[in-house]
Amino acid sequence: MLRGLIKGDNAFVPTAALRVAVGSGVDVAALLVTERGRVRGDADIVFDGAPAHASGAVRLAAGEDGTVWLDTDLTGVEEAVARVLVVASTEEGALRDARALSVEVLGPDGRTVVAYEVTDAGPETAMVVAELYRRSGGWKFRAVGQGYVDGLTGLAVDHGVDVGEEPQEAPADVPAPAAPARAEAPAPAEARTEAPADVPAQGRRPTRDQLLDMTPDQIRALARAQRQAGAEPGSPPASAPSVPPPDPSAWTCGPVFKPRTVTGRDNDVITVEDLPPGPVMVELAVKGEHYTGLWPLDDSNAKGRYLVNSTEKDFRGRVIASVPAHGRLRLRLEAGGPWQVRILPLAEARRLTESRLEAWGPEVLLHTRGTADVAFHYKGGGNFIVHLHRLAGHTDPTALPEPGRAVVNEIGARKETLPLPEGPLLVHVSAADAPWTARLKEVRPHSSGRNADRPMKSAEPRGALGWLRRARH
Structure with a gap:
């Protein structure tokens, strides 16, 4: 010491x-x-x-x-x-x-x-x-x-x-x-x-x-x-x-830090130093009509699986990346105009509620309630893909639990209602090239800690x- x-x-x-x-x-x-x-x-x-x-x-x-x-x-x-x-x-x-x-x-x-x-x-x-x-x-x-x-x-x-x-x-x-x-x-x-x-x-x-x-x-x-x-x-x-x-409803996953902002224009390699290791949100906004692609880079500068792959005008959205143990996040961006990247903690994810949530593009949402249904209304013509990361019982802040297969993987405009397990969990809309909405329905209280033989005066x-x-x- x-x-x-x-x-x-x-x-x-x-x-x-x-x-x-x-x-x-x-x-x-x-x-x-x-x-x-x-x-x-x-x-x-x-x-x-x-x-x-x-x-x-x-x-x-x-x-x-x-x-x-x-x-x-x-x-x-x-x-x-x-x-x-x-x-x-x-x-x-x-x-x-x-x-x-x-x-x-x-x-x-x-x-x-x-x-x-x-x-x-x-x-x-x-x-x-x-x-x-x-x-x-x-x-x-x-x-x-x-x-x-x-x-x-x-x-x-x-x-x-x-x-x-x-x-x-x-x-x-x-x-x-x-x-x-x-x-x-x-x-x-x-x-x-x-x-x-x-x-x-x-x-x-x-x-x-x-x-x-x-x-x-x-x-x-x-x-x-x-x-x-x-x-x-x-x-x-x-x-x-x-x-x-x-x-x-309490959850702990991912580091907490002051958000970082990087701006630039056209194709670039983005490096953000001194981040705590673990999963983070990457918020990207690009002005222009060209292709937008975003990939993580490993220590050998090899591209990982793409985070963004879009041909939409004026792309914007949030995706999930992982900061390595050494705290240095590197991203490869292909863009045809001015852009802004913000690195945010998962704690800043938008919360799902019974009120209608409006979004455009990929997004990261947090569900902390009991079992519920989530109603999506997607208005685009491209892919709409949703994964779930179950955080209940997850104690490692440096990694997200594996999401498994996508709960939604469709093409074209659609309305769809999905059953959600008890929170906390991250709802990751990993692909969306148009506006969409989401809201909770049929929300029930958490079952944990309740005893059917004893009266509950407060939820x-x-x-x-x-x-x-x-x-x-």
């Missing part, structure tokens, strides 16, 4: 697309907070059940040997976000038991910029390990190492995460929280509350189901009771809670609840 810091130290980092490695064997999350140190809502929690922030600037991916990666594009972080907190937590035991708990920040070239190894973890079960924060027009990294003996819930409450009661999938006969079995000193009037009766009196941590049935005031009261009782927060819960799987849990219910993968 190049710039090893100790607790409390800070250092400037490049305002660029950085990779943050957190090791090892702990659960990792990121909180995007304002100047007040609080999240704006559940969408500002990035964790294994919701691994991509809506802005696309922060994404989570599992690595090897227990390392977890946070891809953080500092150029894309919203202005309202002042800090990105790197959070580590444990399901069982304490952070002092974690092996080599550390944070390492890698620059766009893959080299280490700064690093911090936690050497003083104790009985805490949750910790803000480090943070990236704005300073003097740029960004800095701080080694924080702030632990929470009252666990992830205490950390969440401190940063404005709403962990209060909300309608959820739960039996109708769950008992309401009752008075604690152990007396404690009177709390101030505004904070006086009760904790669930079935929390073990000897100070063991409550289960997640118990926590999810508590208000923030009840959580604070429970934390006070544990501290006063000298409880060991790292003790395992009396019984393992039932943990539902992550939100199936999808809030992000905060999903974070506290997270499961290690």
Whole structure:
């Protein structure tokens, strides 16, 4: 590690697309907070059940040997976000038991910029390990190492995460929280509350189901009771809670980076350096009436399978290419006029909804809903080809799952409705030389995580609840 810091130290980092490695064997999350140190809502929690922030600037991916990666594009972080907190937590035991708990920040070239190894973890079960924060027009990294003996819930409450009661999938006969079995000193009037009766009196941590049935005031009261009782927060819960799987609408595939734009005229070879490896979108617009062709080039300058093959006037469209491990994407373009190429992350794919989506030429669409039908209306006379890339359960951000045979491969104008499996999946319209539309029909909720024997009061849990219910993968 190049710039090893100790607790409390800070250092400037490049305002660029950085990779943050957190090791090892702990659960990792990121909180995007304002100047007040609080999240704006559940969408500002990035964790294994919701691994991509809506802005696309922060994404989570599992690595090897227990390392977890946070891809953080500092150029894309919203202005309202002042800090990105790197959070580590444990399901069982304490952070002092974690092996080599550390944070390492890698620059766009893959080299280490700064690093911090936690050497003083104790009985805490949750910790803000480090943070990236704005300073003097740029960004800095701080080694924080702030632990929470009252666990992830205490950390969440401190940063404005709403962990209060909300309608959820739960039996109708769950008992309401009752008075604690152990007396404690009177709390101030505004904070006086009760904790669930079935929390073990000897100070063991409550289960997640118990926590999810508590208000923030009840959580604070429970934390006070544990501290006063000298409880060991790292003790395992009396019984393992039932943990539902992550939100199936969440997906993680492809790198996150600031879009790149290249312009030119007529035939050319396009080279874009310093891209993170993995699948990306290539958006091409050409002015003119000549043939347009686009191919990827390998390291020996041999052409791969064509990405664009069109004779249409004023071609425009989006296709998928793959950035090699060395981060250098090369494309061969044949065009008869001025052109513009943009390299975009897959996170910027257009989403399929029940509203009519209008497009021209090839396009990349993202479906995150449950099973549905997609209705296409193609108005051209050439090929109309559609492939599906199923992202559900796909954990490798450097490659797309194979699409298999085209689900549509027809010539000429047509209307066609296709059944789609549960999202997330990419719908890649790889060939189209005319306008077309698409919209979802017969959309159903995700089946994952539902239990037919228990009433569902809310179709999808809030992000905060999903974070506290997270499961290690």
